Amino acid sequence: MIKAVFFDFDGTLVDDLEARRRAQFAIAKFMTNRYGVRLYKAANLVAQIDEEMDERHEYSRDARWRELFKRLGLLYDEEIGSTLTDIYFSEYVNAARPYKDALVLLHFLKGRVKLGLITDTDGVPGLKKDRLRRSGIPLELFDVIVVAGEDTGSTKPSATPFSFALAKAGVGPWQAVYVGDKAYADVPGAREAGMYTVIIYRGRRSEPRSPEQRPDLMLGNLAQLQFALRWPERRF
Numbered sequence: 001m002i003k004a005v006f007f008d009f010d011g012t013l014v015d016d017l018e019a020r021r022r023a024q025f026a027i028a029k030f031m032t033n034r035y036g037v038r039l040y041k042a043a044n045l046v047a048q049i050d051e052e053m054d055e056r057h058e059y060s061r062d063a064r065w066r067e068l069f070k071r072l073g074l075l076y077d078e079e080i081g082s083t084l085t086d087i088y089f090s091e092y093v094n095a096a097r098p099y100k101d102a103l104v105l106l107h108f109l110k111g112r113v114k115l116g117l118i119t120d121t122d123g124v125p126g127l128k129k130d131r132l133r134r135s136g137i138p139l140e141l142f143d144v145i146v147v148a149g150e151d152t153g154s155t156k157p158s159a160t161p162f163s164f165a166l167a168k169a170g171v172g173p174w175q176a177v178y179v180g181d182k183a184y185a186d187v188p189g190a191r192e193a194g195m196y197t198v199i200i201y202r203g204r205r206s207e208p209r210s211p212e213q214r215p216d217l218m219l220g221n222l223a224q225l226q227f228a229l230r231w232p233e234r235r236f
Helices: 017-035 039-055 061-072 078-095 100-109 127-133 160-169 188-192 222-228
Strands: 004-007 114-120 144-148 176-180 196-200 217-219
Touching: 004 160, 017 039, 017 061, 017 078, 039 061, 061 078, 078 127, 100 222, 114 127, 114 160, 127 144, 144 160, 160 176, 160 188, 188 196, 196 222, 217 222
Parallel strands: 004 114, 004 176, 114 144, 176 196, 196 217
Antiparallel strands: none
């Protein structure tokens, strides 16, 4: 019997595509105004570095800004890095919105199963939890919230955050489902922890790139999840 459903946050419950674009463009505008860098060159570099470091699970914002300055041939200092982080996440938070079917699904599941959130750190202690509070997702619906890399020593795709969340929820892995949007980040650790895995298809980033990244189920949107899971049976 399925007793718990755990979710990823960015890209799964919250539509972050436009938010990322706006945040990246805001950084590019700053770089153009401060250093005279061509706007679209800077924007493309910020997006490229974001994607590369996300896939390597490197969340340090300082490391990202250092890499940006390195590729632009500019001298970096930490004060500028702090300013860039503030600009990036201010724009991101203002633009990110919950998927409409996310709120419907969460309210449908509440009371039927335990609900959990397992999401990676933003690289700045406390920042992710602040973003969660400001996201428009009702956090009171969740029984367990884990910020991997802060509440645990490792981030996804390590199995540690998933095992930690299962222990906090008091359920066995065979009783739990993890729902994410990026196969490379959301499937391997959850599978290693023994959970069922579901990927919501959000484009190329959702596609598995190796056998260990293949989810048990791939869906087109969150609304399909309540019909894909048989209640109270545990099989898909």
